[in-house]
Amino acid sequence: MESSTFGPAQLVLTASIARRYYVDGRSKVEIADEFRLSRFKVARLLDQARNSGLVRIEISHPGAIDLDLSSRLQEALGLRRAIVVDTPEEDPAALRLQLGKAAADLLSEIVTADDVLGLAWARAVTAMTEQLTSLAPVPVVQLTGALTRPDVEANSVELVRHTARLSGGPAYLFYAPLVVPDAATARALRQQPEVAEAIGHFDSVTKAVVGLGSWAAGQSTLYDAMDEKSCDQLRRRGVVADISGVFVDADGRPVHSRVTDRVVAINAAQMDAIDEVIAIPYGLAKVDAVRAAVRSGLVNGIVTHAPLAKALMDQTH
């Protein structure tokens, strides 16, 4: 049972065979002939070698992407996509750059001419579009209003326009804030021709990149932009995450409230209808938000960094 059961000669023989098989890629029959063994014996030695840990198979990649972690995260959370960037980077800005690059690569890879791309406003999404260098010619639809902050120059409009130019497809964009003071204003804005046209295309969006915030100060641009009262109200309703204006609780259920009506953005049902929705979360504070977003089923693709990925895996097990 244990490897110590075997003598050194046996072990070396097994090692030789394992190398022939795994490294040199020979067939078991060839190996059997070479070593004057039956192919069954070879197969058994290889089995032993594997489950005694004598051969260790490592999945690694010279680049920044931790493929093994990516694929395990993808499976653990039941995601369509998961890209885990393995970087020691701590600085949020530099991190966004790396994640943006990975997300941009992902997007150029998975978007085909048949798709309709939806983009929400988020710093991470902006970071992605800045790294984007090529994209199939697809319509690009703005999914949310803008959240203009003094420290951020880019807005959702620029983001969409830039992407559409790169792609060569039509852009459906509009100028409106993400949250407005009351529901009536929001309704009025949604009637605006450009806004209405963009919204009209929500149903045909097949792939989207959205923002993902944890419902706490400094963890969501939307939270930081809203009045304290509304924030508290949503928190009392159990909101732990906002997905580009869609609020979800810890179980992943969308939360509807008066605040929801004041948001000019894609809603939960529309987002749910999109085939692939990708978020780019980072920072350990977002663990619960990511879990909620994934549980909701609204988000089914993630581009993130190793610490957050590991935190997600730990709690899932």
Add this chain to the structure above:
Amino acid sequence: MESSTFGPAQLVLTASIARRYYVDGRSKVEIADEFRLSRFKVARLLDQARNSGLVRIEISHPGAIDLDLSSRLQEALGLRRAIVVDTPEEDPAALRLQLGKAAADLLSEIVTADDVLGLAWARAVTAMTEQLTSLAPVPVVQLTGALTRPDVEANSVELVRHTARLSGGPAYLFYAPLVVPDAATARALRQQPEVAEAIGHFDSVTKAVVGLGSWAAGQSTLYDAMDEKSCDQLRRRGVVADISGVFVDADGRPVHSRVTDRVVAINAAQMDAIDEVIAIPYGLAKVDAVRAAVRSGLVNGIVTHAPLAKALMDQTH
């Protein structure tokens, strides 16, 4: 061709598949079903994964034996056995202990009741017998005379007797020095009943453990025990190694000289007839001696440590 040709999604997919196949041990058909791919596609992705270095297969062992190096050394030198102990140990005595243990394990493993074991005198062989804990009941034959040195208490006689007692088989041992001052004395010694009986068993020996020295001061107990003149004479004849009293040159050819006749030990032809002859060399100074010994075909099994093994591989390539 390059892995950078693929996007992240492709890479992650490949990683997932590689893990399913190599780690989980699923069949390609199963994987193909799971991922909705043709089995051919799966096979191609796995091929890519392998030869792009995405999956790395390591052969390792928690113990002291470097299996991968062992098996590669074995193949590189065309040996029947090669055990490479991976120890950072520098101290010769401690190293002998480790090699002795490995060699002892090897011997208990490979010696069966049908064998006849031959043992030569050598510190390393003594180290091996000291570590020996079990052995099939076989006859044990002393292959060489003793080289008594003031700093070494054990002699070849004790070594053989001890092993035979452990084994439970008969011992063929004799009291005689390894080298004597002249050929006549050697001849006379060979006539001695015990010596003659042991020599009479040389032909039936199937497995032997011998000493291996580099023909230089401090690298061979035999060299150090002989007069300078004889040493020089042998060196002029091209001797680079002594295998328990058998002298070989760099090409592995046995060298016969007047000195040879003064040795009371197994000769080259008799050693050549033994199925497995194992040596336990260590120390980088012995590289050439080991190569010569292997080239001669007299020695076909080696127990050594990583630095010497690597040195042997380097020069071979």
Add this chain to the structure above:
DNA sequence: CGCAGGCTTGCTCATATGAGCGGAACCACC
């Protein structure tokens, strides 16, 4: 001595796999 039980070995046969092929899609260039 004889026999039961565990263990190893190599077999059969159904299934998995690889080599090589031809067709479809794509591309760049006429």
Add this chain to the structure above:
DNA sequence: GGTGGTTCCGCTCATATGAGCAAGCCTGCG
């Protein structure tokens, strides 16, 4: 729009492989 090159894909068929089995073979015990 044609055209040759290239790549990718999935097929066929011969081969490799695994599951399970039965025969040999130790080993310990009555």
